[in-house]
Amino acid sequence: MRIVYMGTPDFSVPPLEKMIEKGHEVVAVVTQPDKPKGRSDKLVPSPVKECAMKHELKIMQPKKIREAEVVEQLKALNADIFVVAAFGQILSQEVLDIPKFGCVNIHASLLPKYRGAAPIQMCILNGDKTTGVTIMQMNAGMDTGDILITKEIPIEEEDTAGTLFDKLMYLGADLIAEALPKIEKGELTPIPQDDALATKCGKISKDMGRINWNDSAEKISNLVRGMNPWPSAFTDYNGKMLKVWTVKVIRENSDKIAGNMDELKKNAPGTIVQVNKDSFLVATGDGLLEIRELQLEGKKRMSVSAFLAGNSVNAGDKLL
Incomplete structure (x- = not known):
């Protein structure tokens, strides 16, 4: 087929190669x-441009x-189909x-689950057990075609947004x-989405990574995994920001x-209740x-x- 391919980030490169x-x-x-x-403000091409x-x-x-000029250029290509993957612009009905x-x-x-910009992070944040990829016939709506x-795949307990x-x-x-x-060949039958089952997800922001220790351990674990590698989950320790990477x-x-365990769980949420050689345990709302891997500010x-080799951490210390 004659294809015009539209994409921008790393996610868009393997489909083009395939x-x-x-x-x-x-x-x-x-x-x-x-x-x-960077500091030089040097112009850098997208991963898809480098592949192209x-x-x-x-x-x-x-x-x-x-824009009218771009639309005419696209028409002149006489493509059979346009394939889009994380392009970053909304296509008009004319396109x-x-x-x-x-x-x-x-x-x-x-x-129709997770229409929008951050479906990979959101399925982990919400504790889903499966996710996948949809090939969709586009219309003028946001992921509504x-x-x-x-194709469905399981979300493993160790998966982060990065691995997924x-x-x-x-x-x-x-x-x-x-x-x-x-x-x-006309072998695929388009299936309309059930809007009643649709969920939407906007862009991820840095402040979404702040840990609320009143949440359950399960929910905080999902947050840490869903915010890895960006923007990261974080808390405060001794007045400094502490990024939490692996839990x-x-x-x-x-x-x-x-x-x-029952006695340890009675501590106030955010309290470090036990320090081990390679980790420390924190009480949560449930x-x-x-915590196994972290990053102190700076x-x-x-x-x-x-971290413990260069920092004193004791049971009773608080994460805020």
């Missing part, structure tokens, strides 16, 4: 304009894809109507490769507990949480064992 590998003709790659980075340059593909970087097979989107959730094909991002990134590449020949919910009969990310 389509090229499968022999599709990518007639143009549309991505966001280069952005300044490697394959010597035509590159378009419109500030606004709905959606250009290709013969319309525009399809690779979305990192099982729609008909579902063409989905990687899994869904490659799953999306495989799924669009499976979907394209079926779309061309584990303490279950009954855990070999990490030196005393009586249960105990083991310092590098490190294991708790390394």
